[in-house]
Amino acid sequence: MASYNAISTEKLLRLIGTPKGPVVIDVRDEEDFAAQPLLLPASFRRPYASVQQWGADYRGRWVVVVCQKGKKLSEGVAAWLRNAGAEAETLEGGFEAWQAAGLPLVPVAALPGENANGGTVWVTRARPKIDRIACPWLIRRFVDPAATFLFVAAPEVEAVADRFGAMPFDVENVFWSHRGEDCTFDAMVKEFGLTFPALQHLSLIVRAADTDRLGLVPEAAGLLAASLGLSRMFADDLEQLEAGMTLYDAFYRWARDATQEKHEWVSHVAKKAKSNE
Incomplete structure (x- = not known):
């Protein structure tokens, strides 16, 4: 069951590319990222383990956190970000759900x-x-x-x-x-x-x-x-x-x-x- 702090792939898709869309942060672990070095459009990577150090950078901002399956890593990072004063959500189903829907992904090599x-x-x-x-x-x-x-x-x-x-x-x-x-x-x-x-x-x-x-x-x-x-x-x-x-x-x-x-x-x-x- 999706968290009430989760956003669907359909809704995020509508927000990407718009000036008031959320900050999208990829926190997949190194193994998952190395296996698929692709990013959701307009997203960037941050290490989940050091969120306590960088979380305050997003105080007052709307953030969507993406991990591989939309579970522990994104839930944990989003929770830390909310403690730091951000409006943080997870992507429902994570990177896998976005990819399974056939939605655009940016190759990091580019x-x-x-x-x-x-x-x-x-x-x-x-x-x-x-x-x-x-x-x-x-x-x-x-x-x-x-x-x-x-x-x-x-x-x-x-x-x-x-x-x-x-x-x-x-x-x-x-x-x-x-x-x-x-x-x-x-x-x-x-x-x-x-x-x-x-x-x-x-x-x-x-x-x-x-x-x-x-x-x-x-x-x-x-x-x-x-x-x-x-x-x-x-x-x-x-x-x-x-x-x-x-x-x-x-x-x-x-x-x-x-x-x-x-x-x-x-x-x-x-x-x-x-x-x-």
Whole structure:
């Protein structure tokens, strides 16, 4: 029987990728993790045995704890986190339930190394437009919420990556870049195993807008216009990224929940009363 402090896979699936979703912490033991080095989207690992030391980091935050089967390790860690002031739940059925449902899992091998603060570091060209905002959004919402992004002069991207331990993206001759007709966003969705249907839809829009093939999908022109507008509004690339996060949050929720919804003025006009004549 599931704990009353447990969350279902279905509910967590709806929350992942949204800005107000919970922190998801994987506490599987080393043996289970080594056997399946995969992570739930947007989750990261912490050692269950030292929760008394790191638990206070999550005071006041909503946390979902994942272990192999949703039993002793996640129950114990969630209990410690609640003692530390967090709102902590376990994932019902744990990692095994998520995997059995065929839900997306991120291969750890696809992730770049973490920095001293625990998050991945990425570097790309300054003055972003589409891919260079879409990709950071994807990473923060579905891969690594603690990721850091560096925007530098285009000729220096690879040198900065080398000197500062960052992963270059959306430049020529690097792994995370355009591939054939796909843009960098497409490459990341595929490499990270993010098989969410809404992301597949959003990928097409980003690809069309980023590669000047606006005829692929009607929404591409709107994304291009909004992206170019943001680039004119902000001189600071990081401020532009923060504004762009909201833009892509909106596109993702539309792709997930509202593609069939229509809006027209006529539906808001009050119907005239029938005449008695």
